[in-house]
Amino acid sequence: MAEGSKLVLDVTDDTFKEKVIDCDVPVLVDFWAPWCGPCRMVGPVVAEIAEQYEGQIQVFKVNTDENPQVASQYGIRSIPTLMIFKGGQRVDMVVGAVPKTTLATTLEKYLSA
Amino acid sequence: MNPAADGAHQADEKSLDTMRKFAQTYAQRSGTYFCSDLGTTAVVLEGLAKHKEDLGAPLCPCRFYEDKEAEVKSTYWNCPCVPMRERHECHCMLFLTEDNPFAGDKQEISVAEIRAETNKY
Numbered sequence: 043m044a045e046g047s048k049l050v051l052d053v054t055d056d057t058f059k060e061k062v063i064d065c066d067v068p069v070l071v072d073f074w075a076p077w078c079g080p081c082r083m084v085g086p087v088v089a090e091i092a093e094q095y096e097g098q099i100q101v102f103k104v105n106t107d108e109n110p111q112v113a114s115q116y117g118i119r120s121i122p123t124l125m126i127f128k129g130g131q132r133v134d135m136v137v138g139a140v141p142k143t144t145l146a147t148t149l150e151k152y153l154s155a
Numbered sequence: 156m157n158p159a160a161d162g163a164h165q166a167d168e169k170s171l172d173t174m175r176k177f178a179q180t181y182a183q184r185s186g187t188y189f190c191s192d193l194g195t196t197a198v199v200l201e202g203l204a205k206h207k208e209d210l211g212a213p214l215c216p217c218r219f220y221e222d223k224e225a226e227v228k229s230t231y232w233n234c235p236c237v238p239m240r241e242r243h244e245c246h247c248m249l250f251l252t253e254d255n256p257f258a259g260d261k262q263e264i265s266v267a268e269i270r271a272e273t274n275k276y
Binding site: 078082 | 163190192194195196198199201202203205216217218219221246247248249257273276
């Protein structure tokens with residue numbers, strides 16, 4: 043979560059449409075919160091995915107405490123929740139601290155088609 | 156309230172210590188263990204203590220709530236939450252059953268260990 047990767051940028055209530063919905067490539071969004079243990083575990087996994095798929099996808103993170111509008115809009119409950127968007131639509135999601143392979147497998151479905 | 160690096164606020168040390176003691180006792184009583192990575196445990200305890208301070212109850216820090224005050228009143232996600240009490244399920248990874256691959260062998264953590272982690276944020 044807090045550890046910075048240059049490839050995982052913050053997105054907010056105000057910038058969500060522009061950065062995620064209007065994006066031309068698939069987008070992975072990490073919904074996290076401060077003091078959430080599993081978020082701290084999944085953060086580095088998300089950063090690795092961002093590196094591995096650089097150029098093919100965009101990766102963002104949302105602090106749900108600071109951006110309740112977008113968290114509410116997408117019905118976020120358990121945190122972390124990782125959501126995949128394609129063509130402005132939410133197409134998939136993974137909840138909780140998951141291994142990199144699980145996330146990669148989910149993501150791969152939306153890369154070729 | 157101590158502002159940390161990314162703006163996440165820590166709890167008072169007294170609230171943190173109360174939460175820590177509760178977690179140690181509850182782990183023993185429920186036969187569960189802290190995460191093998193105690194940093195995860197530390198972060199969750201800080202979050203619970205902060206919620207206890209701000210909201211009056213240790214609301215789970217691993218959920219998004221439309222209205223935190225209302226959630227505290229409904230009590231479902233106040234730690235130990237209903238899924239934990241009924242089925243030993245803690246998605247926050249604070250209390251892990253022995254068969255969980257992330258479970259460690261500890262049921263104790265010190266304030267120093269917690270703060271060594273949460274001072275980074």
